[in-house]
Every structure is written in C-alpha cells, then in structure tokens.
Amino acid sequence: MTDTSRLHSWIASANQHADFPLQNLPLGVFSPVGGEPRGGVAIGELIFDLKAAVAHDLFSGEAAEAAVLAGGDSLNAFLALPAAIRGAFRRQLTELLAEGSPQQSRLEALGEQLLHPARACRMHLPARIGDYTDFYVGIHHALNVGRLFRPDNPLLPNYKYVPIGYHGRASTIVVSGTPVRRPHGQSLPPGQSVPVFGPCRRLDYELELGIWIGTGNEQGQPIPIGEAGEHVAGFCLLNDWSARDMQAWEYQPLGPFLSKSFATTISPWVVTAEALAPYRKAQPARPQGDPQPLDYLLDARDQAEGAFDIELEVLLQTRSMRERGLPPERIALSNTLNMYWTVAQMVAHHTVGGCKLQPGDLFGSGTLSGPEPGSLGSLLETTRGGRLPLPLPGGEQRTYLEAGDEIIMRARCRREGFPSLGFGECRGTIVD
Amino acid sequence: MTDTSRLHSWIASANQHADFPLQNLPLGVFSPVGGEPRGGVAIGELIFDLKAAVAHDLFSGEAAEAAVLAGGDSLNAFLALPAAIRGAFRRQLTELLAEGSPQQSRLEALGEQLLHPARACRMHLPARIGDYTDFYVGIHHALNVGRLFRPDNPLLPNYKYVPIGYHGRASTIVVSGTPVRRPHGQSLPPGQSVPVFGPCRRLDYELELGIWIGTGNEQGQPIPIGEAGEHVAGFCLLNDWSARDMQAWEYQPLGPFLSKSFATTISPWVVTAEALAPYRKAQPARPQGDPQPLDYLLDARDQAEGAFDIELEVLLQTRSMRERGLPPERIALSNTLNMYWTVAQMVAHHTVGGCKLQPGDLFGSGTLSGPEPGSLGSLLETTRGGRLPLPLPGGEQRTYLEAGDEIIMRARCRREGFPSLGFGECRGTIVD
Numbered sequence: 001m002t003d004t005s006r007l008h009s010w011i012a013s014a015n016q017h018a019d020f021p022l023q024n025l026p027l028g029v030f031s032p033v034g035g036e037p038r039g040g041v042a043i044g045e046l047i048f049d050l051k052a053a054v055a056h057d058l059f060s061g062e063a064a065e066a067a068v069l070a071g072g073d074s075l076n077a078f079l080a081l082p083a084a085i086r087g088a089f090r091r092q093l094t095e096l097l098a099e100g101s102p103q104q105s106r107l108e109a110l111g112e113q114l115l116h117p118a119r120a121c122r123m124h125l126p127a128r129i130g131d132y133t134d135f136y137v138g139i140h141h142a143l144n145v146g147r148l149f150r151p152d153n154p155l156l157p158n159y160k161y162v163p164i165g166y167h168g169r170a171s172t173i174v175v176s177g178t179p180v181r182r183p184h185g186q187s188l189p190p191g192q193s194v195p196v197f198g199p200c201r202r203l204d205y206e207l208e209l210g211i212w213i214g215t216g217n218e219q220g221q222p223i224p225i226g227e228a229g230e231h232v233a234g235f236c237l238l239n240d241w242s243a244r245d246m247q248a249w250e251y252q253p254l255g256p257f258l259s260k261s262f263a264t265t266i267s268p269w270v271v272t273a274e275a276l277a278p279y280r281k282a283q284p285a286r287p288q289g290d291p292q293p294l295d296y297l298l299d300a301r302d303q304a305e306g307a308f309d310i311e312l313e314v315l316l317q318t319r320s321m322r323e324r325g326l327p328p329e330r331i332a333l334s335n336t337l338n339m340y341w342t343v344a345q346m347v348a349h350h351t352v353g354g355c356k357l358q359p360g361d362l363f364g365s366g367t368l369s370g371p372e373p374g375s376l377g378s379l380l381e382t383t384r385g386g387r388l389p390l391p392l393p394g395g396e397q398r399t400y401l402e403a404g405d406e407i408i409m410r411a412r413c414r415r416e417g418f419p420s421l422g423f424g425e426c427r428g429t430i431v432d
Numbered sequence: 433m434t435d436t437s438r439l440h441s442w443i444a445s446a447n448q449h450a451d452f453p454l455q456n457l458p459l460g461v462f463s464p465v466g467g468e469p470r471g472g473v474a475i476g477e478l479i480f481d482l483k484a485a486v487a488h489d490l491f492s493g494e495a496a497e498a499a500v501l502a503g504g505d506s507l508n509a510f511l512a513l514p515a516a517i518r519g520a521f522r523r524q525l526t527e528l529l530a531e532g533s534p535q536q537s538r539l540e541a542l543g544e545q546l547l548h549p550a551r552a553c554r555m556h557l558p559a560r561i562g563d564y565t566d567f568y569v570g571i572h573h574a575l576n577v578g579r580l581f582r583p584d585n586p587l588l589p590n591y592k593y594v595p596i597g598y599h600g601r602a603s604t605i606v607v608s609g610t611p612v613r614r615p616h617g618q619s620l621p622p623g624q625s626v627p628v629f630g631p632c633r634r635l636d637y638e639l640e641l642g643i644w645i646g647t648g649n650e651q652g653q654p655i656p657i658g659e660a661g662e663h664v665a666g667f668c669l670l671n672d673w674s675a676r677d678m679q680a681w682e683y684q685p686l687g688p689f690l691s692k693s694f695a696t697t698i699s700p701w702v703v704t705a706e707a708l709a710p711y712r713k714a715q716p717a718r719p720q721g722d723p724q725p726l727d728y729l730l731d732a733r734d735q736a737e738g739a740f741d742i743e744l745e746v747l748l749q750t751r752s753m754r755e756r757g758l759p760p761e762r763i764a765l766s767n768t769l770n771m772y773w774t775v776a777q778m779v780a781h782h783t784v785g786g787c788k789l790q791p792g793d794l795f796g797s798g799t800l801s802g803p804e805p806g807s808l809g810s811l812l813e814t815t816r817g818g819r820l821p822l823p824l825p826g827g828e829q830r831t832y833l834e835a836g837d838e839i840i841m842r843a844r845c846r847r848e849g850f851p852s853l854g855f856g857e858c859r860g861t862i863v864d
Contacts, residue, residue, distance in 0.1 A: 157625065158627070171793070186590075197727065222616075243785070251685070253687075257597055258787065263786070294618065353690040354613055
C-alpha cells in the first residue's frame with residue numbers, strides 16, 4: 001500500500017484538522033440542509049457527499065460499486081463488502097481529495113453539491129444495528145467495579161480466560177447529540193429489603209470504544225482469530241449510559257437489563273480499520289502470573305499488532321457551566337491500550353460457539369479506565385461509588401449526573417511522522 | 433365481537449384439526465414449491481396464500497391493506513399495524529374460510545394457487561427480529577435452578593419484584609426444523625481451576641413461550657400496563673438451547689452469552705392474541721407472603737385475565753428411536769400458568785425505563801417448568817444437574833442431549849365449548 005501519511009488535501013480545512021485530515025476519511029450518514037439522509041465522508045470541516053459523487057461518476061470500477069452502497073441511507077450494504085473492495089474505494093477517495101488530484105477543479109466546481117459544511121448537516125446512525133454486544137475488556141474497570149461490589153474477590157476467576165461480554169439492546173442506540181432521558185425504575189435503598197420505584201438517582205456514563213462489524217459469518221461457522229481483522233470495518237466512540245442504582249438491584253442472575261437499555265450513544269463516524277492501521281501496537285504484555293490465552297484466542301500477528309493506541313477523553317459541562325460560559329471540563333483521559341483483550345480476540349470469542357455476526361453489528365469494548373486517578377471511565381469509579389464527589393469549575397461537584405449535564409467523549413490518535421486524527425464527538429445531555 | 437367458536441370451515445381438514453381449526457388462523461411466512469417466500473395462514477392441513485389472495489382481491493377496505501402487508505416476505509409491517517386493523521383482517525379471513533361463505537366456490541376454483549398443502553411448503557422466520565429479550569418468569573424453573581447453584585438461597589431477593597430478563601441474540605434465532613450444531617466453547621471441569629476448550633458436554637433445551645411484539649413505542653415513552661395488550665401481536669413456541677457447562681463458567685458477572693447465542697428455535701406460526709382470547713385466565717394468586725407487585729406492574733384487568741392456559745409439551749426422539757421406529761417420547765408436560773409474571777407485566781417492565789420496542793421484536797418467557805416431576809422444562813432440572821439420567825424407550829437414557837436427538841415442542845389450548853387449538857411444532861435436531 002502506498003504511504004499516504006505525507007499527503008495533503010486541496011480542502012484547506014482538512015490539513016492539520018484535529019479529527020478529519022485526508023488520512024482519516026471516516027464514513028457516516030448525514031442529511032444536508034433540506035436533503036434526505038445519505039452517505040458521506042468527513043474531510044476537515046466538510047462532508048463529501050457520496051450520493052452526489054456517484055451521480056457525477058467520480059468513482060470507477062469496484063470503487064464505484066462500493067460508492068453506490070456507501071452513498072445510501074445506511075452503510076450496511078457497504079459494510080458487507082469484502083475488505084479489498086472497501087480498500088479500493090478508500091484509495092480512489094484519497095486520490096480525489098489529495099492535493100494535485102487531476103479532478104480537483106472539477107470537484108471544486110461542484111461546490112456545495114458535493115461538499116457540505118459539516119456544521120450545517122444533521123448526522124444519523126451510520127447503519128441499522130442488527131445486534132449489539134457489550135464486552136468487558138477494560139481490566140482496570142473490571143477491577144475497580146469488582147472492588148466496590150466484591151472487595152474480597154474483585155476479579156472473577158473467568159476474567160483472564162474469557163473475553164466477557166453480554167448482549168445489549170440495539171433499538172435504543174442513538175447518535176451523538178440525542179438528549180438522554182433519565183430512566184425510571186426499581187432500586188433497593190441502602191439497608192432496606194423492599195425496592196422503590198422512581199427516577200434513577202445514580203446516572204452514570206461509561207467510556208467505550210465501539211467496533212463496527214463488516215462482513216459477517218454463517219451461523220455455526222466460527223471466525224478464526226487470524227481472519228478476525230477482515231470482519232472489522234471500523235470504530236467509533238460509545239457511551240454506555242448506566243443507571244447504577246437500578247443495575248445493582250436487577251443484575252442478578254442474568255446481567256444488566258433496564259439499567260442499560262434506556263440509551264447508548266455513539267459518535268456518528270465510522271473510522272475505518274485502514275485509517276487506524278498506523279496506530280496499531282503490540283498487545284501489552286499480560287502481567288506476570290496471568291494465564292496464556294487459550295489457543296483459539298492466540299495469534300502471533302494479533303499479539304504483535306492487535307492493540308490500538310487511541311487516546312480517549314471524557315469532558316463534562318453542567319448547565320451552570322454552560323450558562324456561565326465555562327468550557328467543558330476534562331474528567332477522564334484514558335487509552336484503548338487498557339484493553340485486556342484485542343478486538344480480534346473479541347470477534348474470535350463471539351463466534352467460536354457458532355454465533356452469527358452480520359454487517360452493521362456493533363460491539364462495545366466495555367469501560368476503558370486506566371490504572372491511575374484521572375483515567376477512570378465512569379463516575380462510579382471516579383467517585384468510588386458516589387462517596388468522593390468530583391469537584392468542577394465554578395464550585396459545583398458531582399457524584400452522579402444531573403439534569404442538563406452534557407458528557408462529551410473524544411478520541412485522538414498520535415504518532416511521530418503521522419498527522420493526528422480523531423473520531424469526532426460523542427455527546428449526550430441528560431434531561432429529566 | 434361475534435362468537436365464532438361454533439363455526440366450521442369449508443376446508444374439511446380444518447374441522448377438528450388439533451392445531452389449526454378456523455378459530456386459530458395463525459400467520460407465517462412460507463415458500464410454496466418453486467415459489468418465493470410470502471405470507472400465509474395455516475388452516476387445517478393447508479396454507480392460505482395471502483399473496484395470491486391479494487392478487488385476486490379477496491379482501492376489502494382496511495383488511496385489504498393489512499393483507500398486502502401480511503402477504504410480504506416478512507410480517508414486520510403487518511405487526512406494526514394497530515390491533516384494530518389486524519382485527520378487521522382477521523374477521524374477513526374468518527368469513528372467507530367459514531362454511532357458507534359466499535366466496536367458497538370462487539376460492540375453491542383457485543385451488544392450489546390459493547391453498548397449498550402445508551407438508552409441501554417450506555416455513556421461514558415470520559419476521560425480521562430486531563431485538564430478542566429472554567425473560568425468567570417461570571418461577572419453578574428459577575427455584576429449581578437456584579437450588580442447584582445456590583442451595584441456601586435459591587430465589588434471589590429481586591425475583592418477586594422484578595420480571596427478570598436479559599437481552600438475547602437475535603441473529604441466531606432459527607425456524608423449526610433447522611438443525612442445531614453443538615457449540616464449542618470454554619468450560620471449567622469439576623474440581624479444576626483452569627478451563628478447557630471443546631464441544632459442549634451438557635447441551636440442553638429450554639421450553640418457553642415466545643411473544644411477538646406488534647406496535648412499538650418511542651424511546652423514552654413507557655407502555656403503561658393497561659395498554660400493554662395492544663402491543664402484543666402473537667405467540668409461538670421457543671426452544672432456548674443452552675450449553676450448561678459453558679453457561680456455568682461464563683455467566684458471572686454479566687449473564688449468559690455464548691451458552692445461548694449459538695441457536696434459538698421458534699415455531700413458525702404467529703398465533704394471534706385474538707385466537708388465544710378464550711384461553712385467558714386470572715393470574716394465579718401469589719403464594720401467601722409474596723409481595724404485591726409495584727404499581728407500574730399492577731392492573732386489575734391484567735390480574736383478572738392476563739394469564740394464559742396453554743398446555744406445553746416436550747418430546748424427545750433419539751436417532752436410535754427413529755431408526756427403530758419408536759415414536760417421540762413425551763419428557764415434559766407443563767403450562768403457561770406457571771408464569772409468575774404476565775405478558776403485560778413483561779411489556780410494562782421492559783419499557784418502564786424508556787426502552788423502545790419495535791414490531792417484530794421477540795420475547796421468550798423463560799423456561800416454563802411446573803412444580804411436579806414430569807413438568808420440568810429442561811434436562812438440567814429433569815436430571816437434577818445431570819445426576820439422575822432420564823430413561824427412554826428402547827433402553828436408552830439421557831442426562832444431556834446427544835447427536836441425532838430431536839426435541840419437539842407442542843402447545844395446546846383446551847376449553848369446554850371451544851375447539852382445541854395448537855401452535856404447530858418447534859423442532860430441532862442436534863448435529864455434532
């Protein structure tokens with residue numbers, strides 16, 4: 001593959017753009033002003049309209065077929081394409097938008113037919129999500145939560161053998177910017193034996209990496225770990241909103257249910273596996289004494305380059321901060337290197353019993369906390385179960401989320417010699 | 433509503449049919465020989481072809497709109513219709529097929545264009561299942577399983593307050609007759625601390641009622657219990673295949689995952705809420721000392737007629753029994769009256785936090801065991817965790833399922849003065 005790390009775009013806002021330089025080119029579904037939903041690509045401050053691009057015959061060959069699918073009102077059919085065809089599409093897209101493209105003057109002439117100001121567009125979910133699975137691969141989060149609920153036994157015996165996950169609710173996944181209504185439900189007040197019904201009192205966020213499945217597998221046909229990468233099309237940010245008081249009461253014996261199913265927010269752009277290739281890393285060494293993964297979870301190439309070095313940031317802005325002009329405050333800085341299991345291990349495990357994945361299925365990584373204070377991916381951890389309030393600018397503090405609080409998640413990839421790139425934002429504001 | 437309980441059909445095989453008399457009229461999606469998938473209605477030994485019925489203008493008004501949607505290759509759009517329109521369709525369908533219908537000779541003349549022999553048709557899943565939720569409302573099952581895993585504490589403190597449920601895997605739900613491949617996975621051999629990987633050794637069935645959601649709700653807008661019935665379109669049988677050894681190892685702390693996601697089998701026909709109306713019963717009284725349901729789960733009409741009296745049967749035929757001409761052996765006889773929570777309570781609970789239901793979503797009831805031996809809805813219970821083998825005709829016995837074993841589930845509604853009706857079969861054979 002040609003090295004594209006030095007290329008610039010003729011779209012000025014793309015160069016040195018924090019999230020969307022020419023090297024990113026994430027896909028999403030958007031509506032321009034007065035227009036219907038369609039596929040597009042984020043480039044700098046603009047969105048490249050794939051429906052318009054197809055209408056003007058900007059792609060050729062296999063890439064043109066891919067562009068037709070990517071230009072529709074959901075990316076499922078595009079995600080179903082073999083990785084090689086998605087790659088051909090990406091190469092032509094890079095050529096079209098690179099400085100010196102022979103097509104530059106033709107594209108510029110199309111103006112806002114082809115390139116829409118992103119701030120004027122409305123984003124949608126990029127795909128119909130068939131099934132959503134939430135994993136639990138953030139080992140520091142598992143330890144922190146385990147210490148709160150089971151001080152004697154924080155990490156269950158299966159954790160270092162099984163990439164723990166559970167089925168989540170697909171129907172309530174919403175795109176960044178959608179308000180999140182505080183759920184009502186049952187909880188057990190401390191020291192009592194009869195539950196009460198009412199609004200959630202311990203509303204929390206969870207910082208996660210989202211993983212978009214591309215090509216699927218047939219039921220009964222596991223995906224071997226060595227082939228797992230071909231089935232992963234892209235990534236996003238995911239906020240697994242959690243009602244902690246409801247969760248504590250309901251989760252035995254079958255796992256979280258209503259405490260999670262009221263809403264899950266994702267960032268709108270599918271950042272492709274190709275864009276993230278330069279930010280792959282070796283899987284961090286397992287601490288001494290940890291068991292070796294079982295064979296079906298072990299692959300030399302995955303160990304060598306299956307992890308990702310993506311910085312993850314959580315910001316909080318309360319209503320009062322907004323009203324007083326105070327900017328959002330960073331409340332956590334973590335990294336995807338805090339995953340105990342790689343994405344390929346998650347795919348291999350999910351399918352090893354024969355479970356069928358389909359294009360547009362979504363995984364959450366589980367909460368990605370780091371080992372230090374300041375790197376914790378939920379308020380449950382930051383406030384030690386609500387005991388240590390988090391101080392905020394302007395004299396406020398929080399144990400859990402209050403009405404008007406907005407949680408903003410961002411991601412950033414950095415590497416010497418490469419432009420930095422990001423995921424766009426994953427935002428949600430609590431309404432009561 | 434007119435009393436239709438005494439009506440006969442001009443289709444002879446419908447009268448006294450064990451499952452599909454004129455009073456049932458369940459909907460499904462089928463392919464006739466050489467034809468594409470389409471909607472149909474089971475009537476006696478025949479399937480009434482809704483695509484053909486629409487082509488020949490057999491319906492009028494609102495019912496005709498409903499018939500167009502019910503004749504498609506999935507019932508989702510039909511399930512989305514208001515219950516009143518689905519009811520209008522059902523009334524015209526009853527008139528068309530009843531003895532003395534003015535249309536009888538015209539319909540008979542259409543012959544196999546309109547009425548296909550069911551045994552020659554292939555059944556499909558009746559709808560695209562958006563999300564699948566598995567509940568745990570069979571209290572005898574919860575007690576039996578609890579006694580095996582937690583002898584001191586069989587029923588967790590939340591059970592009598594919360595209709596416990598969890599999200600299941602929608603992508604691997606298959607229609608009756610689909611072979612079920614034994615999954616491979618991790619399990620912890622007794623007395624050991626390191627798991628092994630291999631084929632499941634404790635493969636089990638679970639007898640459940642399936643519930644099809646009709647019209648849905650908006651995210652953040654709970655369905656009050658008094659309106660829940662309008663959102664339930666129909667019912668089926670559901671076999672929640674379970675890999676017990678994998679389940680025991682993986683299910684803490686987030687619930688069952690791969691031990692369930694390899695396959696779930698459902699019967700192909702959507703038996704409508706209207707057809708089951710005569711078999712409604714009062715919710716059985718809670719045992720003395722049990723708490724009253726919280727307000728959002730309590731509705732006088734639901735308490736008076738929210739339960740169903742449906743007999744449920746499980747049969748097993750091993751490969752050797754099949755080869756020797758021995759018929760399937762009944763291994764369990766239970767009833768939906770063993771549900772601790774009603775279907776309306778399940779709907780009200782599921783949505784009370786704001787979770788969105790969509791047409792074509794599916795619920796499983798959880799395993800419906802009765803209190804007596806012979807009424808247990810899983811081998812885990814029948815064999816007390818594999819300790820008491822189940823003797824079978826021909827000298828065989830089973831603790832868990834072996835290759836070639838076929839599990840067959842049936843349901844039957846009986847009431848004095850009404851024809852008996854059934855659900856059709858839910859079958860699956862284990863392949864290794």
